[in-house]
Amino acid sequence: LSPGPSNSEGAAKVNLLKRVPALKDGDFTLAECTAILLYLSRKYNTPDHWYPSDIQKRAQVDEYLSWHHANIRANAPKTMWIKVLIPLFTGQPLPTEKLQEVMEGLSTSLKQFEERFLQDKAFIIGSEISLADLVAIVELMQPVGVGCDVFEDRPRLMRWRQRVEEAVGKELFFQAHEMILNIKELSNIQIDPRLKEHLAPVLMK
Amino acid sequence: LSSQPCRALYLFAKSNNIPFEFKRVELMKGQHKSKEFRKVNPMMKVPALEDGSFLLSESIAILLYLARKFKTPDHWYPSDLQKRARVDEYLSWQHANIRAKSSDVFVSKFMLPVLVGQPLPPKKLEEIVEELNTVLKQFEVQFLQDKPFIAGSEVSLADLVALVELMQPVGAGHNLFEEKPKLAEWRSRVEAAVGPKLFEEAHQTILKAKYMTPDKIPPVVLEVIKSQALKQ
Numbered sequence: 001l002s003p004g005p006s007n008s009e010g011a012a013k014v015n016l017l018k019r020v021p022a023l024k025d026g027d028f029t030l031a032e033c034t035a036i037l038l039y040l041s042r043k044y045n046t047p048d049h050w051y052p053s054d055i056q057k058r059a060q061v062d063e064y065l066s067w068h069h070a071n072i073r074a075n076a077p078k079t080m081w082i083k084v085l086i087p088l089f090t091g092q093p094l095p096t097e098k099l100q101e102v103m104e105g106l107s108t109s110l111k112q113f114e115e116r117f118l119q120d121k122a123f124i125i126g127s128e129i130s131l132a133d134l135v136a137i138v139e140l141m142q143p144v145g146v147g148c149d150v151f152e153d154r155p156r157l158m159r160w161r162q163r164v165e166e167a168v169g170k171e172l173f174f175q176a177h178e179m180i181l182n183i184k185e186l187s188n189i190q191i192d193p194r195l196k197e198h199l200a201p202v203l204m205k
Numbered sequence: 206l207s208s209q210p211c212r213a214l215y216l217f218a219k220s221n222n223i224p225f226e227f228k229r230v231e232l233m234k235g236q237h238k239s240k241e242f243r244k245v246n247p248m249m250k251v252p253a254l255e256d257g258s259f260l261l262s263e264s265i266a267i268l269l270y271l272a273r274k275f276k277t278p279d280h281w282y283p284s285d286l287q288k289r290a291r292v293d294e295y296l297s298w299q300h301a302n303i304r305a306k307s308s309d310v311f312v313s314k315f316m317l318p319v320l321v322g323q324p325l326p327p328k329k330l331e332e333i334v335e336e337l338n339t340v341l342k343q344f345e346v347q348f349l350q351d352k353p354f355i356a357g358s359e360v361s362l363a364d365l366v367a368l369v370e371l372m373q374p375v376g377a378g379h380n381l382f383e384e385k386p387k388l389a390e391w392r393s394r395v396e397a398a399v400g401p402k403l404f405e406e407a408h409q410t411i412l413k414a415k416y417m418t419p420d421k422i423p424p425v426v427l428e429v430i431k432s433q434a435l436k437q
């Protein structure tokens with residue numbers, strides 16, 4: 001993302017929205033992580049627990065996937081923007097009050113997540129992992145990567161994370177999170193000044 | 206039915222003859238915070254579904270649940286994988302875009318002025334409207350394109366969810382369909398597909414929003430509007 005592949009011509013043709021992720025399946029192009037996950041689970045007939053055929057369990061996955069956008073997803077990625085991307089692209093120091101605001105918002109969302117979605121179950125829909133857990137965990141790894149460990153004082157959440165890691169496969173999980181967990185290395189990357197110019201105002205918003 | 210997601214549900218259920226018991230929750234009177242409602246949805250948000258002992262929140266989840274449970278006509282959530290993916294794509298994208306920006310315009314044009322007693326500075330409102338215009342453009346170019354509906358030739362949940370959100374700023378007096386013929390045509394098609402009378406009935410309350418002035422609103426309601434608006 002940093003050297004700008006998602007903004008290049010080829011990628012733009014695949015995805016009019018100019019965002020990642022984007023899927024190209026023959027002539028069919030698709031954006032939005034949730035839509036792609038659902039498409040793949042249907043096309044490849046993945047094990048039922050990912051998106052259960054039981055309509056009530058399925059509804060619980062949908063419920064989380066919907067709620068996620070305006071809550072966890074609204075705040076978690078901002079920690080990365082504020083702690084890493086803004087200083088990197090604009091040369092300005094990180095705005096601490098903004099970070100506090102974001103962390104408070106995230107705290108509220110996490111409270112609701114634990115009380116409403118997770119409760120005392122192993123996973124969001126019950127005893128098996130689903131797309132809901134996957135979508136949740138990857139979002140929460142962002143603050144972890146930039147040093148805001150949301151799992152630190154939340155033992156129930158931490159145990160859920162461990163279960164998700166195991167269900168997915170620890171090696172695979174860490175492989176996927178390698179870059180995020182080593183995000184400090186990003187500060188050493190040389191950024192094209194034109195890209196800086198282009199992205200700085202967007203980031204500042 | 207001043208809530209967009211509630212309208213989507215109402216329209217979908219009525220248009221498909223899905224039997225339901227409509228329980229009015231007066232947001233303006235803070236009823237969503239009552240003990241009774243909290244049993245249905247502890248997060249104190251509408252809409253919420255109670256189906257026997259099964260409780261569900263989030264309008265999109267409820268729409269999909271109803272579509273499956275009552276086996277509504279295929280076009281609402283097409284079984285064709287790619288068409289279905291188009292619906293999912295819109296339903297996912299809209300949260301942070303159409304929904305967020307339409308709400309912002311509604312809050313800025315209606316709610317905040319009601320609280321403060323005067324309209325927002327024009328420049329500020331202009332900025333907020335511009336943000337809505339940006340997502341409207343994306344909607345037209347990326348989701349609608351030259352098709353009659355988002356998923357193709359037939360109306361789906363995506364169109365329903367989109368239109369109820371876009372009616373919110375209209376209720377506040379910002380007629381975003383005015384200079385956008387493509388959008389206006391799409392709107393007519395969705396209204397026709399849902400049923401024009403039903404559509405009008407569902408939007409009766411919200412379309413009166415712009416006529417509400419602070420003096421017409423009881424103080425307790427103003428308090429609720431205040432807490433809603435400040436959350437934005």
